[in-house]
Amino acid sequence: ExxxxxxxxxxxxxxxxxxxxxxxxxxxxxxxxxxxxxxxxxxxxxxxxxxxxxxxxxxxxxxIPFPTTDFYVDTFVTNCPPVIINFTDMSTAINDSIVSWIWDFGDGATSNVQNPVHTYSSPGTFDVTLVVTNSTGCQDTLIDSLLIKIGGPLGSYIFSPTSGCTPLEVVFNAFVENTIKYQWDFGDGTIDTLNKDSVGHIYIEPGNPTPVLVLTDSTGCSLPAISLSSTSITIDQPFEF
The missing domain is CATH 2.60.40.10 (Immunoglobulins)
Structure with a gap:
């Protein structure tokens, strides 16, 4: 400078x-x-x-020298979220003090606590970034790429149509990773146990059922898939004349 x-x-x-x-x-x-x-x-x-x-x-x-950023985490790899991980700041500032910390956990969450605790709620591989600032305003940044690895099934699904009159046949299709078991709950009291990534279901009663797909991996970790369609299905009675 x-x-x-x-x-x-x-x-x-x-x-x-x-x-x-x-x-x-x-x-x-x-x-x-x-x-x-x-x-x-x-x-x-x-x-x-x-x-x-x-x-x-x-x-x-x-x-005054720039601070040196460093940190420690108590868990790097785990199999099933949610996962609580403790982050410990180990940064140093010679002849000075560190006055601020900015953490980026790689999943959209941040913290300005020196030693934060963070919960990862979904599978994935995450970079962790820490920026520290000393009392004179000098900053140092450490990016630890692919640091946190959290296993578990990962997937989404779509269904069509999203509305109609009874009886309404709806087709569901899943797009998944690291999955060996599918459990489709159609929201009307019916659960499909055929373990398929593509299924169909006929709704007999009117209402607004909310379908749910739960995925399971080889370790037994079970997580809900994300719906890329609407949250629920609108089912009406047919008109009578």
């Missing part, structure tokens, strides 16, 4: 020599300079007039 030095010297015909204390010099009036290492430096400005008379002013500056 560049530091801008402001020259407040007064006089006419002055020339300047800046010594930044790290073996670098500059002869411009208001220079900028970047220090490659943290530490304490004595900056000296020498002003010389047209008669060769000079004056030097020195000032000590302290360059």
């Amino acid at each position: 560049d530091i801008v030095f402001t020259n407040t010297s007064t006089g006419t015909g002055l020339t300047f020599l800046w010594n930044f204390g790290d073996s670098n010099i500059d002869n411009t009036t208001n220079p900028s300079h970047s220090y490659s290492d943290s530490g304490t430096y004595t900056v000296a400005l020498t002003a010389t007039d047209i008669n060769g008379c000079d004056s030097t002013l020195s000032q000590v500056i302290n360059i």
Whole structure:
């Protein structure tokens, strides 16, 4: 990060020599300079007039290093959500303190707690990001890619039609990963146990049944699939004349 030095010297015909204390010099009036290492430096400005008379002013500056981001998690791989995971901040700030933490858990959730606890509610592989800021505003970021791996069946389903009159035949189709068992609950008291990813069902009674598909993987983890159609089906009595 560049530091801008402001020259407040007064006089006419002055020339300047800046010594930044790290073996670098500059002869411009208001220079900028970047220090490659943290530490304490004595900056000296020498002003010389047209008669060769000079004056030097020195000032000590302290360059604080960037914080270093690090963290620990108590669980990396597990088989079935919901999963509660504890995150422990292990970041450091030499000669300074860390004043803020921003966590991104990779599933859309965030936290600004130093040592958060987060619940993952669905299967998947998630990146975890932590951004820390020290008291001087310097930031450091750590992205741990593919850190959290949560197993379990994953899938969605559609059905058609979504409305009609009794008797109404509805066809259901599932799109799944890591699944060995399907349980279709059609919402009218009927449960399909044929273990198929595509089924049909005839609704006899009017109403608004809510179908549910539960998926199970080889470890016995069972999770509901996501409906890509409407939440429920609208079933009416046929008109009578």
